[in-house]
Amino acid sequence: MTATVQTPTGAAQTMVLNMGPQHPSTHGVLRVVLELDGETVVHARPEIGYLHTGIEKSCEAKTYSQAITLTDRLDYLAPLSNNLCYCLAVEKLLGLEVPKRAQYIRVLLTELTRIGSHLVWLGTHAIDLGAMSVFLYCFREREEILKILEMVSGQRMMTSYFRIGGLALEPPPGWLEAIESFVKMFPSRIQEYEDLLTRNRIWLARTQGVGVLSAEDAIAWGVSGPSLRGSGVAYDVRKFFPYSSYDEFEFDVPTRTEGDCYARYLCRVAELRESLKIIRQAMPKIPREGPIRSEAPGIVPPEREKMKTEMEALIYHFKIFTEGFSPPPGEVYQTIESPRGELGFFVASDGSPKPWRVKVRAPSFVNLQALPKLVEGRLIADVVACIGTTDIVLGETDR
């Protein structure tokens, strides 16, 4: 690996430094092999697979409903995003329509998840670059979001709250009040983070001009999400291919042109405000009453009361929970805008109750491939900034 070259600093050869897979700043089990000339990175090679648990293979051994619980574990900072994309894919395969009430609730909770995910990104990115207080402030707000998710789904993180056809459970009384108080409290907190970072000399020095990615490179390397929008390309799946009634909500897609870490920071902070906008619109939109799941005998289980009194409902319940339901043979590719970029689920059915193939197009996997482009020619310290700005989650990178 060490080449005998005349490097710019006059050294006879480069040095190979291993970063990870155990490292506080790689945000998970990521290994980056750095070839250095002094402090300058000549070549960077990310190595992944340390968190590979065979989720896609496991999906083939489970029914369509059972696989939902596996999807939580992909992008574990935004579990509801994974749930949503998978459920939308299977609903598309089935040709199933989800009731509006469930769609609006899905939008609200998915945007709340986006905020929660961006808070982790901001906190960890800031602490990597030395701003330690920001980490605790972000997690203080995230705690409120996790409390809301626990109230609604019973789980702080691995929610599995969305099901094929809608939601798993009726949201409990008081949930909208909890979200209301979060929405009232949060804008001043975003301002707090901005006061600490946006015009901070150290932050600017560590992020401006660092990790520049051109729009052309971003598209060629399949980069999506805030990393793509920070480079000037205003692509957001919610606007281009609206799903789950997102076209009924008004929100902007923050875009910058500089393509550096600072631009991506500004994009994501602006997205926090946009998500709040969507949540504020969703709250009055959600009908107080109505179905939370499609009416689809044989696919969506009947209500428990009906199951206990009607023979047909009992038989449907039994078939669904022992055998599962069988979509028609065919394949679909469903994408959503996850906090990290374009998340895609390719689901292929062979007409049996278990999926033949589930492929997860993980934005972190694709965005990470562009890391060498951000980092080569820069210093080791910039590698930390660039990994943070890419906002990767190893769960979805490795699956």
Next chain:
Amino acid sequence: MEIQDPEHIPVVRKLREWDPQAIAEAQLFRGELTLVLPREDLRRAGEFVRSDPELQFTFLSDVTGMDRFPVEPRFEINYHLLSMSRRERLRLKVRVFGSDPVVESVTSVWPTANWHEREVFDLFGVRFEGHPDLRRILMPEDWEGHPLRKDYSVEGYR
């Protein structure tokens, strides 16, 4: 979902004009267009749909492998493309036999295909000719076997 004859969709028309043999099959399911291409035509057709100013499929979203064992041709590789300017998606599909699982790499067309093709190689054993760095990506480098094949047990081996 409007039922539309695939032949009227611009990308199908343009590809047939460019090379009548390029498309073996055109399928429309749940509003998604899939074009099955002969293996030899993949890279050229990919280059065409990327660079043609009326198509502009510049974004390769995903490359997915699938094992249809015991049906032959066994391996199916799907390329999910996106044209941002025209807000259109497209799936190109190539099928290869288990006895000859080789496809031309499209890294020269879409650089992002690099890791995707490595993953298909790692998990299915399909080789990509012309790939600059074809080696395993998720499994350890000394692993034997290709885990996502249907004749590979879900419990795995030690």
